[in-house]
Structure formats: structure tokens, C-alpha cells
Amino acid sequence: MMQTNENAIEHIPVTEPERQYYFIEKCKDYVRKISEELRRPLTAAVITFGCQMNARDSEKLTGILEKIGYTMIDQEEKADFVIYNTCTVRENANQRVYGRLGQLNRVKRKNPHMLIGLCGCMMQEPHVVEKLKKSYRFVDLIFGTHNIYKFAEVLATRFESERMVIDIWKDTDRIVEDLPSERKYSFKSGVNIMFGCNNFCSYCIVPYVRGRERSRNPRDIIREIENLAADGVKEVMLLGQNVNSYGKTLEEPMTFAELLREVEKIDGLERIRFMTSHPKDLSDELIEVMRTSKKICHHLHLPVQSGSTEILKKMNRRYTKEQYLELVHKIREAVPDISLTTDIIVGFPQETEEDFEETLDVVRKVRYDSAFTFIYSKRTGTPAAVMEGQVPEDVVKDRFDRLLKEVQTIASEECAKHEGTIQTALVEQVNEHDPSLVTGRLGNNLLVHFPGTKEQIGKLIDVKLLECKGFYYIGEAVEK
Ligand code: SAH
Ligand code: SF4
Ligand code: F3S
Numbered sequence: 001m002m003q004t005n006e007n008a009i010e011h012i013p014v015t016e017p018e019r020q021y022y023f024i025e026k027c028k029d030y031v032r033k034i035s036e037e038l039r040r041p042l043t044a045a046v047i048t049f050g051c052q053m054n055a056r057d058s059e060k061l062t063g064i065l066e067k068i069g070y071t072m073i074d075q076e077e078k079a080d081f082v083i084y085n086t087c088t089v090r091e092n093a094n095q096r097v098y099g100r101l102g103q104l105n106r107v108k109r110k111n112p113h114m115l116i117g118l119c120g121c122m123m124q125e126p127h128v129v130e131k132l133k134k135s136y137r138f139v140d141l142i143f144g145t146h147n148i149y150k151f152a153e154v155l156a157t158r159f160e161s162e163r164m165v166i167d168i169w170k171d172t173d174r175i176v177e178d179l180p181s182e183r184k185y186s187f188k189s190g191v192n193i194m195f196g197c198n199n200f201c202s203y204c205i206v207p208y209v210r211g212r213e214r215s216r217n218p219r220d221i222i223r224e225i226e227n228l229a230a231d232g233v234k235e236v237m238l239l240g241q242n243v244n245s246y247g248k249t250l251e252e253p254m255t256f257a258e259l260l261r262e263v264e265k266i267d268g269l270e271r272i273r274f275m276t277s278h279p280k281d282l283s284d285e286l287i288e289v290m291r292t293s294k295k296i297c298h299h300l301h302l303p304v305q306s307g308s309t310e311i312l313k314k315m316n317r318r319y320t321k322e323q324y325l326e327l328v329h330k331i332r333e334a335v336p337d338i339s340l341t342t343d344i345i346v347g348f349p350q351e352t353e354e355d356f357e358e359t360l361d362v363v364r365k366v367r368y369d370s371a372f373t374f375i376y377s378k379r380t381g382t383p384a385a386v387m388e389g390q391v392p393e394d395v396v397k398d399r400f401d402r403l404l405k406e407v408q409t410i411a412s413e414e415c416a417k418h419e420g421t422i423q424t425a426l427v428e429q430v431n432e433h434d435p436s437l438v439t440g441r442l443g444n445n446l447l448v449h450f451p452g453t454k455e456q457i458g459k460l461i462d463v464k465l466l467e468c469k470g471f472y473y474i475g476e477a478v479e480k
Contacts (some may be wrong), residue, residue: 020149020151020152020176023152023155023156024064024067027069027152027156027159028068028069030159031068031069031070034080038113042070042071042080042113043071043072043073043081044072044080044081045073045076045081045082045083046061046083046085047082049084049086049087049097049120050120050121051089052239052275053190053239053240054086054087055184056190056191056239057085057119057145057148059183059190061083061119061148062181062182064151067180068152068155076104077104080114082104083117083119084101084118084120085119086120086121086122087120087121088120088122088125088209088379089121089205090377091377091379093122094128097118101136105138108138116139116141117139117142117155118139118142118143119142119143119144119148120144120145121145121206121210123142123145124144124145124168124208125208125209125381133166137164141154141166142164142166143166143168144167144168144169145211146168146169146170146211147172149176149179171211172211175214177216183233185428186233186457187232187233187235187428187457187458188233188237188426189235189237190236190237191221191224191228191237191238192240193215193216193238193239193240194214194215194240194241194242194243194246195210195213195216196210196212196213196214197210197241197242198212199316200383201305201316202315202382202387203315203348203382203384204379204382208381208382213241213242213245213249215246215248215250217250218259222262222263225269226266229269232458233269234268234269234270234271234426234460235271235272235273235426236263236269236272236273237273237274237275238263238275239274239275240276242277242278243256243275244278245281255285255286256286257283257289260286260289260296261289263295264295270460271295271297272296272297273296276301278303279302279303279304279323280319282302282327287330287334288334290331290334291334298335298337298338298339298443299340299341299444299445300338300339300340301341302328302331302340302341303343303344304343304359305317305345306344306345306348307324307355307359307361308321308359309321311350311355314349314350314384314387315345315384321358321362324362325365328340337444339369339444339446340367340369341368341370341371341372342368343373344359344363344371344373344374344407345374346359346374346403347391347395347400349387349388349389349391350388351391351399356399356403359403363403363406363410364410367410367414368410369415369444369445370411370445370471373403373404375400411471412470415468415471415473416468418446418465419465419467419468419473420464420465421464421465422463422465423442425442425448425450425461425463425475426458426460427439427440427457427458427459427460427461431449434449437449437452438450438452438453440461440463446472448465448472448473448475450463450474450476451477462477462478463477463478464477
């Protein structure tokens with residue numbers, strides 16, 4: 001009988017993604033062994049805290065976990081392996097992570113096989129990792145945003161060492177393609193077109209935790225979307241922190257509008273969305289592509305952040321109130337039925353009542369179909385964190401409430417304008433409260449609930465919008 005030689009040097013591939021497939025196989029062996037011991041399959045839960053980009057990363061983690069042999073579940077208390085994919089854009093996101101980690105520790109004490117992994121934007125902040133090392137010793141693995149593709153390798157290291165494994169990179173210029181990924185929905189998918197951000201808005205931590213801007217090669221993007229479309233995907237959301245600067249740093253530069261023209265040609269794909277657009281880089285060429293496209297949804301998320309030119313300057317947004325309004329005017333001229341949504345921050349350092357009134361003025365002039373409103377959150381390491389004139393909490397709270405009221409009133413008035421029209425909805429799910437209804441999303445991003453069956457999920461169906469319920473519709477399917 002041949003004996004295995006313990007000292008044989010294993011051949012570990014040095015190129016990616018082959019190296020990660022090697023570690024996936026290694027992890028698979030470990031999972032199989034533990035599973036045989038316990039005489040049950042091992043389960044894993046990935047919990048996402050952040051934006052669409054984080055959600056997309058979670059799909060990649062899920063793809064790898066499934067390959068390794070884990071059964072995916074939603075409840076973290078019941079999982080053998082829990083991963084928190086974290087966000088650090090505002091302080092409350094961080095607090096939620098620490099809170100839930102505390103609870104998870106109690107669960108882990110009862111299940112010694114349990115593994116806890118942390119990744120995502122929070123892990124790119126050195127003070128966070130210090131705190132975890134000191135007070136959260138029960139965490140098993142920690143990795144960052146730049147080396148997420150190395151997940152299987154980090155996990156294999158943990159299986160071998162039985163100790164906390166930390167692997168964080170400061171930055172990266174590489175993009176690893178062709179790793180597994182498991183979509184949450186069969187009919188729609190996010191597609192990364194770029195990573196990182198170079199804008200350094202003075203309040204924002206993203207450029208520090210996601211690194212420098214890098215665009216994916218257009219051929220890789222098109223190939224991915226072609227495969228998705230062949231697999232039944234009807235709608236894609238092109239993702240980047242600032243999609244309007246896509247392609248500028250490629251070896252053969254290409255504009256975002258040019259990329260959209262290529263995506264439009266893909267057979268089987270019916271809808272194209274993208275986010276986020278920075279107003280400073282939104283080109284006439286893009287407006288023209290939106291005007292003529294048959295597939296790009298008539299919805300644009302255009303974060304304004306503040307209506308005060310003074311504050312915008314301090315935020316380093318590089319546009320004025322007037323330039324923003326002019327841009328909105330141009331877009332509406334070209335695409336009259338466009339739905340506009342935005343992000344607004346209240347209480348940026350030195351924001352006065354007059355500055356805030358300017359924000360309200362923009363809200364009233366643009367009449368957003370919906371807006372995300374945020375209370376300014378101080379992020380350590382950003383220029384705004386050390387600015388003088390931080391606004392007192394009660395003042396911010398008062399402004400926030402006034403803004404929210406204005407935004408909601410206008411949004412429901414805008415929503416009501418569609419009553420009686422027939423629009424196409426992509427059916428996403430059976431209604432959570434009433435199983436005789438299905439829920440579909442319109443091109444303008446509004447939701448409509450109408451009588452239907454689960455067989456309609458993933459189909460585009462024409463729906464008459466009967467009754468506006470403030471932010472969504474009740475409707476009925478109509479024959480084409
Ligand atoms: N790249 C996107 C936004 C990413 S973060 C863009 O530029 O539009 C999403 C939103 O979070 C931002 O638009 C902003 O409104 C909000 N945000 C970012 N940093 C914040 C902070 N420090 N405090 C409060 N809100 C913040
Ligand atoms: Fe943050 Fe500004 Fe970059 Fe958006 S564009 S991610 S707000 S720095
Ligand atoms: Fe949060 Fe990171 Fe997205 S900080 S908003 S998850 S890029």
C-alpha cells in the first residue's frame with residue numbers, strides 16, 4: 001500500500017482565480033469532515049449591512065460558501081457559519097454590528113462548531129480591527145473589501161490554525177474575475193462596473209475603505225451580462241460609486257454612455273438601471289443615451305446632498321445649487337417622464353438655517369419621486385470630522401423632521417400622478433401580506449401590488465395603476 005508523504009510539497013496555484021478554486025476544494029474537505037462528525041449538513045448565513053455593492057459582494061460570498069458545501073439559511077442564530085458583511089458609511093451601521101456580535105457570542109458558547117466571520121467596509125478601519133482584537137476574541141476571521149475574492153483562502157487558513165485570522169489590505173489595483181457567485185433573484189442582478197471612489201466628498205468614508213477608483217474591462221462586463229441574460233435575467237443594475245466616471249482610467253478609455261450602448265444590444269435583457277450618478281460627471285452624451293434607449297429605465301438617482309452652494313463647496317461636491325437645478329432641467333427636457341430620486345444630508349458642519357432653507361428649496365423645485373434623508377454622521381479620518389461648527393443635535397433633529405415631511409408630501413403627490421395609467425411591471429415576488437397578490441416594480445421604481453400568481457415572478461406584465469397608496473400602487477394586470 002502506498003503511504004502518503006506528509007512532507008510532500010503541495011502544488012498551490014499562484015494565479016487567480018485558480019488559487020481560490022484550490023482553496024475552495026480544501027475547505028470542502030474540512031466541511032465534509034465536520035458534517036460527517038455531526039451527521040448533518042453545515043449551514044451558513046451571510047448578513048449584509050450596506051449598499052447594493054455590499055449586497056453584490058454578499059452574493060459572491062454565498063457563491064463560494066455553496067461551492068464549499070454549506071447550506072445557506074437566513075437565521076444567523078441557527079447557522080454554523082455567520083458572516084457579517086459590514087458598512088461604515090454612518091456610525092449607526094457600526095453600532096448595529098457590535099450589538100449583534102454581542103448576541104452572537106452567546107449563541108456561539110452553546111455551539112462550539114460555530115464560526116463567525118466579519119468583512120466589508122468597517123474592517124478597512126484600523127480602529128475597528130483593534131477593538132475586535134481586544135474585546136471580540138470569539139470572532140474567527142476578519143477580511144476586508146480589497147481581498148474579498150480571497151475568502152476561501154482565509155477560511156482554509158482558519159480551518160488549519162484554529163485561531164482568529166485577520167487579512168486586511170490597505171488598497172489594491174487588481175480585479176479578480178470568474179469566481180463563483182449566487183444570485184439572490186433569478187430575474188434581476190447587480191453587476192459591478194467599477195470599484196472604489198476618487199471623489200473624496202469631505203464627509204464620506206467610502207474612498208478610504210473602498211480604495212481608488214478602478215473600472216472593470218468592458219468585455220468582462222458584457223460577457224457577464226450576456227451570461228446573466230442567457231440565464232433568464234431581465235434586469236441589471238450597473239453598480240459603482242460614481243458610474244458617470246466609468247472607463248476613464250481604462251487602457252482604452254470608454255465612457256459610461258458608450259458602455260450603456262453596448263449593454264443595450266444584449267439579447268434577452270429588457271431593463272437597465274444604474275447607480276450612483278454623481279451630478280458633476282453626468283454628461284450630455286449620457287442624457288442622449290437615456291433619451292433614445294429602449295431598455296434604460298426612466299429613473300435616475302441623483303444625490304444632491306445639500307441645496308446650499310456654500311455647503312456643497314465645503315462638502316467638496318464640485319457643483320453649485322444652480323448647476324444641479326440646470327442639470328435636472330436638461331434631463332427633464334430630454335426624458336419628460338423621468339423619475340428622480342436623491343440622497344440628502346442634514347446637519348453638515350456649519351450648516352445654517354439659511355443653508356437648510358436652500359435644501360428645502362431644491363426639494364420643492366425638483367419634486368423628487370423619493371429621497372433618502374440622512375443625519376450627518378462624523379466619520380473619523382474624513383476632513384469634515386475636524387471642521388469647526390458641528391451643528392447641535394436638537395437643531396439637526398428639527399431640520400431633519402421638517403425635511404422628511406416635505407420630502408414625503410411631495411413624493412406621495414408625485415406618486416399619485418400615475419393613477420389610471422398602464423405601465424409595465426417586472427414581477428418580483430408574491431405579496432408578503434396577501435398571497436393572492438404579486439408585487440412588481442415599474443420602470444420608475446415604484447412598486448405595484450396586483451392579483452397574480454407565483455408563476456408570474458420574473459415576467460414583465462402590463463398593469464393598470466388603480467389606486468395610489470402614498471408610495472406604492474394597487475393595480476390589475478391588463479392584456480397587451
Ligand atoms: N457614491 C454615492 C453614495 C454612497 S454613500 C454618491 O456619491 O452618491 C450613500 C449616501 O450616504 C450618500 O449619498 C450620502 O447621502 C450618505 N452619506 C455618506 N456619508 C455620510 C455621512 N458621513 N453622514 C451622513 N450621510 C452620509
Ligand atoms: Fe462618497 Fe462622494 Fe464617493 Fe459618493 S462620490 S462614495 S459620497 S466620496
Ligand atoms: Fe457602506 Fe461600504 Fe456601501 S461603507 S454604503 S457598504 S461602500
